[in-house]
Amino acid sequence: MEAQTLRGEAIQPAQTLVSDLIELIKPRITLMVLVTTAAGFWLGAPSIESLPFWSTLLGTALIAAGASCLNQVFEVRTDALMNRTRQRPLPAGRMERRHAAAFGVLISIAGAVLLAAAANRLTAELGLLTLLLYVAVYTPLKRVNSLCTVIGAVPGAIPPMMGWTAATNQLSIEAWVLFGILFLWQMPHFLAIAWIYREDYEKGLQPMLPVRDAGGSATARQMLLYSLALLPVSLLPSILGMSTPTYFWGALILGLIFLGSATYTAYVRDEKAARILLRVSVLYLPLVLLLLGATKALEN
Amino acid sequence: MQTKIFWICGIVFFAVQIQILFSLLRQRRQANAENTEAIHAEIVWTLVPAALVTAIALMIWQQGPFERPGAVPAATIEHTRSIEGS
Numbered sequence: 353m354e355a356q357t358l359r360g361e362a363i364q365p366a367q368t369l370v371s372d373l374i375e376l377i378k379p380r381i382t383l384m385v386l387v388t389t390a391a392g393f394w395l396g397a398p399s400i401e402s403l404p405f406w407s408t409l410l411g412t413a414l415i416a417a418g419a420s421c422l423n424q425v426f427e428v429r430t431d432a433l434m435n436r437t438r439q440r441p442l443p444a445g446r447m448e449r450r451h452a453a454a455f456g457v458l459i460s461i462a463g464a465v466l467l468a469a470a471a472n473r474l475t476a477e478l479g480l481l482t483l484l485l486y487v488a489v490y491t492p493l494k495r496v497n498s499l500c501t502v503i504g505a506v507p508g509a510i511p512p513m514m515g516w517t518a519a520t521n522q523l524s525i526e527a528w529v530l531f532g533i534l535f536l537w538q539m540p541h542f543l544a545i546a547w548i549y550r551e552d553y554e555k556g557l558q559p560m561l562p563v564r565d566a567g568g569s570a571t572a573r574q575m576l577l578y579s580l581a582l583l584p585v586s587l588l589p590s591i592l593g594m595s596t597p598t599y600f601w602g603a604l605i606l607g608l609i610f611l612g613s614a615t616y617t618a619y620v621r622d623e624k625a626a627r628i629l630l631r632v633s634v635l636y637l638p639l640v641l642l643l644l645g646a647t648k649a650l651e652n
Numbered sequence: 653m654q655t656k657i658f659w660i661c662g663i664v665f666f667a668v669q670i671q672i673l674f675s676l677l678r679q680r681r682q683a684n685a686e687n688t689e690a691i692h693a694e695i696v697w698t699l700v701p702a703a704l705v706t707a708i709a710l711m712i713w714q715q716g717p718f719e720r721p722g723a724v725p726a727a728t729i730e731h732t733r734s735i736e737g738s
Contacts, residue, residue, distance in 0.1 A: 498693050502700050525711050532708050536701060561697070570694050573672050580668055581701035584661040585708065591658050592712065600654050 372441035376424055376452055377417035377459075384637075385416040385511045391641035392515025392530055395594070395648060407470030408518040412511055414463025415479040419486040419507070421456030425449055426491050434552045471518035478514045482507040498561040501542050509534035512641075526594050532585040533640065539578035540614045541633035543571050547617075547626040572618035575629070579614035583607040589644055599647040603640055610636045662705070669702050 389412045393405055424431065424442055432443035441447040460483055468476035486507040493500035512530035517523060546553060546560035547568070553560045562571045586607050590600035613632040617625040676698060680691045 525715050528708055564690055574697050580665040587658045
């Protein structure tokens with residue numbers, strides 16, 4: 353039960369400019385982006401030099417934060433329709449759109465400049481491509497077609513490539529393998545989220561796959577398919593010699609757990625199973641990346 | 653052993669992918685105007701992972717034998733051995 357003031361208004365938790373800015377940059381997503389970028393850098397660099405490493409992380413964080421902020425600038429109306437997002441600073445009216453837009457543009461530019469100066473031009477270009485795909489392609493498509501999730505997975509999969517290119521200045525096969533793992537992982541992950549919040553997405557007029565899939569059969573098929581595709585791609589680092597046999601067996605076990613969870617969700621098609629899949633997916637990715645990094649460190 | 657498991661995983665994926673694709677194509681033939689768009693979108697959903705896996709496979713095939721960053725290229729090792737042997 354909410355506390356009431358004398359005039360009967362509900363007391364809201366203290367919202368300051370700082371807490372609003374933090375909400376604008378979606379810190380949990382930005383943190384996940386940083387974990388994948390750090391893994392890409394760690395795998396690419398023969399040794400970690402602290403200045404390029406931390407500059408790459410900061411530059412990537414600024415671009416990811418800018419993309420999240422600009423996404424919210426363009427989605428004020430739909431965010432206002434959904435329970436999950438209506439208390440964000442822009443739909444709740446605590447901040448003006450132009451201020452948020454200026455903040456988003458500024459930090460994105462700062463991120464790209466930092467990446468170009470401290471890492472290399474290729475990484476800065478990948479950062480700007482991520483921003484462009486997220487804000488100018490994925491965001492408007494969210495209101496049009498369920499394929500927005502597939503498009504949105506592209507900018508979501510570029511950060512580990514950025515880590516790799518920052519360390520090597522090359523867009524080689526290893527970078528594409530990291531891209532493949534991230535891209536395929538996102539689908540069961542986001543389908544689980546979209547399944548849990550499908551009524552909310554419907555209110556927000558966002559035609560995610562589970563929204564227009566009453567029986568859940570399309571969502572079930574795609575969860576299963578992408579988890580199945582992830583398994584061989586996640587084994588590639590070991591097959592290609594990027595990592596050790598220890599990684600192979602670890603990634604195989606983790607991939608089978610992920611696949612098992614996706615298969616169970618596809619079979620029972622309920623919210624409880626989708627929540628389990630979401631938790632498994634959130635654990636799977638850092639564990640696979642940690643395994644990749646750890647096996648490399650042990651080998652060295 | 654590892655390569656075998658890898659290939660089995662790849663083959664299972666492509667087998668399921670083809671099965672889903674054929675089932676969607678069958679559904680499309682019987683579809684009414686309302687769900688045609690949804691089936692078309694799902695056909696693209698289904699083709700994307702296969703396209704990605706194929707693209708990565710082609711890149712690996714094009715690159716030839718894999719060299720780890722910082723590793724001594726296989727050709728150099730062969731060359732050193734031939735010098736040592738002579």
